[in-house]
Amino acid sequence: MGTFDQRPRLLLSAFLMNTSSHILGGMWRHPQAQQYRFHELAPWVDLARKLEDAKFDAMFFADVVGLYGDHEGGWASHVRKGLQVPSHDPLVLLSALAAGTGQIGLAMTSSVIQAHPFQFARQLSTLDHLSNGRVAWNIVTSVLENAHRNFGGASLVAHDDRYSWAEEYVEAAYKLWEGSWADDAVLADKANGIYADPDKVSKINHRGQIYSIDGPHLAVPSTQRTPFLFQAGSSPRGSQFAATHAEATFLFAPHPQYVAKKVAQLETNLQAAGRRRQDLKVFAGLSFVVGSTEAEAKALEAEYDQYLDPHAIIAHIGGGLGIDLGGLDLDTPLGRVQTEGAQGVLEAVLASTPGGNPTLRDLAHYRAKAQQLVGTPEQIADQLERWQDAGIDGLNIMNHVLPGSYDNFIDGLLPELRRRGLAQTQYTPGSLRHKVFGRGDRLPSNHPAAAYRGAFTHSSAVSGQPEQNLVP
DSSP: OOOOOOOOOOEEEEEEESBSBSSSTTGGGSTTOOGGGTTOSHHHHHHHHHHHHTTOSEEEEEOOSSOOSOBTTBSHHHHHHTBSOSBOOHHHHHHHHHHHOSSSEEEEEEETTTSOHHHHHHHHHHHHHHTTSOEEEEEEOOOOHHHHHHTTOSSOOOHHHHHHHHHHHHHHHHHHHHHSBOTTOEEEETTTTEEEOGGGBOOOOEEOSSOEEOOOOSSOOOSSSSOEEEEOOOSHHHHHHHHHHOSEEEEOOSSHHHHHHHHHHHHHHHHHTTOOGGGOEEEEEEEEEEOSSHHHHHHHHHHHHTTOOHHHHHHHHHHHHTOOOTTSOTTOBOOOOOOSSOHHHHHHHHHHSGGGOOBHHHHHHIIIIITEEEEOHHHHHHHHHHHHHHTOOEEEEEOSSTTHHHHHIIIIIHHHHHHTTOSOSSOOSSOHHHHHHSSOSSOOTTSGGGGGTTOOOSSHHHHOOOOOOOOO
16 A cells, blocks of 8 residues: 555536536437436436535536537537537526535536526525525636527627626625625514614615616525635636636646646736635546556446547537537648637647647547546546646546446545545535635635625615615
């Protein structure tokens, strides 16, 4: 038995989507794959309990609210392949999973385009109450033109303008979550007939470029107030946004060197935002194929490869980039393109391929293989230590098949990670935020949301006088 240097543990999240085909296109066809039953509740409840028994930190649900860009001249191929269509609402699913679990974090993706911040803040506060403080929000801006058109937009909003939109969105949500109700506003005083003290409840009177919200927040403060905050942008503007707002950021990272580059960028941006490196956890999206021997692992990889559909994978990435890559030979070079779509994804593709001009085959390989670790538990754990040295704090674990990929991870790799002290064996009591950072349920004082605390109005609710606008 070897000895290992003391390292911080890795945070473990299962990367999921309420659809039949998420990242690794075609795998829903595998005989053991159950993701085609995504519309049923029972498989998700069973998986949630399995992950909680294994002491995973979170279930992280991706989401889209529109079709990917055209492939092969239209969107019919997306429907044929099940490329994230149909897909169902993760917020509704998480409400059910909150009732069936007690410790695991429940992270959901919601775009700024799809729900008004007043309604969304109310929904997340409700879910945080029902889960005893286990909710996380992955803040996204939507790279799909069809998604913007589904919510009244004329076209895809320019990349940096989407982040400006997101800045106002989170500002309004912070005001509702942090500034509208005092901690002691609710009295529930039956004897005197006073449920809540109006002097400790405030309208927010937000007036911005996009939103006008009076308030007050209709939900009382939940355990975390503001949910745990994820953000997945890796472009320069996305990195700046993550450094300002996120508590965890999620990278599609083709190799540890790419992680190190992105972490260095994040550290610079964190300093500019008045935050510290320890305020932000970095997750890498990786998939795993584990065997008791190297030959066994490679045999399982070969089995999975039979069901991977490179054209579905290309349609997924091309759709996010806003480019129709359908109908082209797999050896066609992608070239250097300018796009208003997922710029961080394009950068990662180019960075992962020698020469900087990947073919479509390289593109499919990047998504399916560059982030896939194959081998024995010891071999994979050694590789993860190199990823950790590059700057990752956690894993967002992609799956080939549900639930089999997580069975393979839990039974094959997790014991070795625990032997090295790289995975937890028990949950820390408390909210998701406290489980991750160990410093309480609420956001720290150096987070921008903290600026809205304590800005409460005294007497205007009963006098009829206009209330102050909550500004930092």
